[in-house]
Amino acid sequence: MRIIKKILITLLVILILLAIAGWWVLRGDPAKLSFDQVTGTDPTIGDPRPQTIPTVKIAKPVGWKADEKPAAAQGLAVTRFAQGLDHPRNMLALPNGDIIVAESNAPARIVTGGGGIQGAVTNFIAGFLFAEAGAAAPSPNKLVLLQDKDGDGVAETKTVLRSDLASPAGLAWRDGKLYVANHDAVLQFDYALGAPAITGTPKKLMDLPGGGNHWSRNLLLSDDGSLLYVSVGSASNIGDGGMELEQGRAQIDEYNLKTGSWVPFAAGLRNPNGLAWNPWTGELWTTVNERDQLGSDLVPDYLTNVPLGAQYGWPWLYWGKNIDDRVTAPMPNYLSEYSRKPVYAMGPHVAALGLTFSGAGNRLGAGFGQGAFVARHGSWNRKPPSGYDVVFVKFDKLGNPTGKPVPVLTGFLNSDGTTKGRPSWLAWDKTGALLVSDDTGGVIWRVIAPGAPANPAPVKPKQEAGPTSYKGLLPPQPGVPAISG
Numbered sequence: 001m002r003i004i005k006k007i008l009i010t011l012l013v014i015l016i017l018l019a020i021a022g023w024w025v026l027r028g029d030p031a032k033l034s035f036d037q038v039t040g041t042d043p044t045i046g047d048p049r050p051q052t053i054p055t056v057k058i059a060k061p062v063g064w065k066a067d068e069k070p071a072a073a074q075g076l077a078v079t080r081f082a083q084g085l086d087h088p089r090n091m092l093a094l095p096n097g098d099i100i101v102a103e104s105n106a107p108a109r110i111v112t113g114g115g116g117i118q119g120a121v122t123n124f125i126a127g128f129l130f131a132e133a134g135a136a137a138p139s140p141n142k143l144v145l146l147q148d149k150d151g152d153g154v155a156e157t158k159t160v161l162r163s164d165l166a167s168p169a170g171l172a173w174r175d176g177k178l179y180v181a182n183h184d185a186v187l188q189f190d191y192a193l194g195a196p197a198i199t200g201t202p203k204k205l206m207d208l209p210g211g212g213n214h215w216s217r218n219l220l221l222s223d224d225g226s227l228l229y230v231s232v233g234s235a236s237n238i239g240d241g242g243m244e245l246e247q248g249r250a251q252i253d254e255y256n257l258k259t260g261s262w263v264p265f266a267a268g269l270r271n272p273n274g275l276a277w278n279p280w281t282g283e284l285w286t287t288v289n290e291r292d293q294l295g296s297d298l299v300p301d302y303l304t305n306v307p308l309g310a311q312y313g314w315p316w317l318y319w320g321k322n323i324d325d326r327v328t329a330p331m332p333n334y335l336s337e338y339s340r341k342p343v344y345a346m347g348p349h350v351a352a353l354g355l356t357f358s359g360a361g362n363r364l365g366a367g368f369g370q371g372a373f374v375a376r377h378g379s380w381n382r383k384p385p386s387g388y389d390v391v392f393v394k395f396d397k398l399g400n401p402t403g404k405p406v407p408v409l410t411g412f413l414n415s416d417g418t419t420k421g422r423p424s425w426l427a428w429d430k431t432g433a434l435l436v437s438d439d440t441g442g443v444i445w446r447v448i449a450p451g452a453p454a455n456p457a458p459v460k461p462k463q464e465a466g467p468t469s470y471k472g473l474l475p476p477q478p479g480v481p482a483i484s485g
Contacts, residue, residue, distance in 0.1 A: 028055030030383045031296035035347055038300055040404050043345035045319050049295035050326060055381045059388065059419035061440035068420065071411035072447055075365055078409060081148070081435055081446035082155040086140040088437040088444060089216065090354075090425045092171035096193045097430030098147050100161065100171055100178075101437065101444065103140035106215045107167045107183050141165045143180070143198065146444065151431055153446050162189075162198040166210075170219030172228065179228060181217035184210030186230055186255065206255060206262055208232055209248045213271075214289070216353075220275035227469055228255040229284065230262075233271035237292050238315040243329045250314050252286065252306060254470055263470050268312035268339065274355025274374065274426075278305065279458040280399025282468060287352035287374055288342070290318060293326075296382045300345035301352040303374060303393060303401065308467050313339035344401040350387030351377035354425035354437070360457035363432035364408075365449035370458065371395045373408060375423040375436060388413040390423050390436055390447075398461050409436060409447060 029049050037044040072078040085103060092100045142163045146155035170181030178191035178198065187202035205228070208217060214233025221228055234250040235241065252272055254265040271289035278285050284306045290299040291314070299318045316331040318324055320341030323331075346352040354375035358368060371394040376387035389412060391405035413419050421441025429435050432455075433448035 028057065028381075028383050029295040031348075033297045035386060036404055038297055039345050039347045041344055041401060043300050043319075044297075045299075045322060046295075046297050048298055048324075051293040051295065054293045055296055055383055057383050057385050057417070058380055059378060059385060059413060059417055059422075061422070062414070062418045062420060064420045064441050064443060069411075070409045070421075070445060073406070073408050075367070075449050075452075076408070076447055077450050078445050078447050079153055080443055081153060081429065081433075082146050082158060082444040083442060084158075085144065085442045085444065086142070087137065087439045088144075088424070088442065089439050090169045090171055090218065091427040091435060091437050091444070092173060093427045093429065093435075094173055094193055097151075098145055098194065099155070099427060099429065099435065099444075100173075101144045101146060102168045102171060102180075103142040103144055104165075104168050104216075105137055105139040105439075107139060107211050139167045141168065143168060143171075145196070148429065153429075153431065153433060153448070155444070159196050161191075161196070167215055169216040170230070172219040172221045174221055174225040179205075179219050179221070181208070181219050181230060183215040183217060184208050186217075186219070186228070205257075205260070206230070206253075209235070211235075212245075212249065213237065214249075216273065218273060218275050220277070220284070222469065223277065223282075226257055227471060228257055229253070229265060229275055230255060231269075231272040231275055231286065233273075233289070234314065238324060238327050239329050246315075252284075256471065265308065265470070266306045266310040266312070268310075268314045268317075269306075270314040272306075273353045276355045276357050276372070278399050279357050279359055280395065280397075280460055281305070282460075283307065283399075284468065285355065285357075285372070287346065287355045288312070289351055290348075291315070291324065292349070292381055294324075296348060298348055300342075300348050301350050301376075302342035303344040303346055303352065303355070303372065304340075304342040307340075308469065310340050311335070311338055312342065319345075344393060346374060346376060346391075346405065347386050349379035349382040351379060352387075353377045354423070356426040356428065356434075358455060358458070359428075361432045361454045362428060362434070363448050363452045363454055364434060365452045366455070368392050368406075368408070368449075369455040370397075372401070373426050373434060374405070375426050377422050377424055378413065378419065385413060385417075388419060388422060390426070390434075397459070399458075408434075409445065412438075412441075 090102045143161040145159040147157040167183040172179040178189045186205045212235030218231040230253040251267040255262040272286045274287040378388035390409035421438035424439045425437040427435045436445040
């Protein structure tokens, strides 16, 4: 009896020690800095705390009840523009006031985490995390047309335009042509405004490296409609599977619609998402999701301008000249000399996605009249969680961001750690209200300041701007990249 008792006590001690060890390994890395300290134009960039096992803080989606809605900033009202959608992501506001929404999710993919056991473990864990966060359901692969014909702030019609795409995301339209970015290609369709369907065989403009850790591509046309900008995220966190798998990734491409050629416009951007033209400077701006597993205080996702030929350092460098010692691939010569520091920190792990600037006609009031709106999709690997909101970044008269992010729409994250929804993309409706796609909630939210007049157009300062595209600077051949990726 004594031997059995000793064995049981020993087993109990072992179980307790294993539980303590498990807690120690999985406890994660709680933030040591306040969130204000890691946002804005001069964030605190602390010492890295590398992690073999990432901090995990999954907000499981539970959805919205019929009478629930996000909390809007003082003076703003939020209502449902459309609901019952299947994972709505990117949106495009057309000239006639219609809205096209991409119902989309990730394609079947392997999340690159290196070879061997480590890679297998990384992919297994990633699959579990995506499922918990509501990001592992099969992609609907649809484009849906939403129409608010009477301008009352509610879409009366919801029409499926096309349903045979491949994880579509980026959308652009001009002169009867609709451009769609699948995860693996950019397509061009004929589409007349108001048409209830997109028919015919599309023209493939360019292939894209498909899937990977970041699958969502975005599109933006130049003001004159001659150039198309395409954002492509990396396949991994820090080139874990080898840099040969990152060819053509972590960059923004410039596609010439006249010649059929393209060039990498900017590089070293781990996962660029929102693309928009700064109305004060005419420069291209983007939101970028930075790397993981350096702790809850690093590295901030960011909002930045993207000058022609810019390099932001991924995977070797972050936030300027900070070296990521985990990267095993040799760093290109002189990279630290020309890598650019981002302009504005959105906060670590917030997953900054949709971006739109305030402009002529928006009706969110004078307090939101000059700046940029950003949808922060929300973290999965930070303690405490970050993001799960829409914020406003004020810009000064010269077109530069200032101050800290100002909450516009909150209430997506519940106090128990679950989430009602996750904001993904932004667009303006024809009445001047801000539309916010909520992919796990299946809703398009509409935000407006009731009774507010339309804000005026931004006043551009008098300044000389450098070249903003490769157009006219290179003699590319049709159908091939002018610069290798």
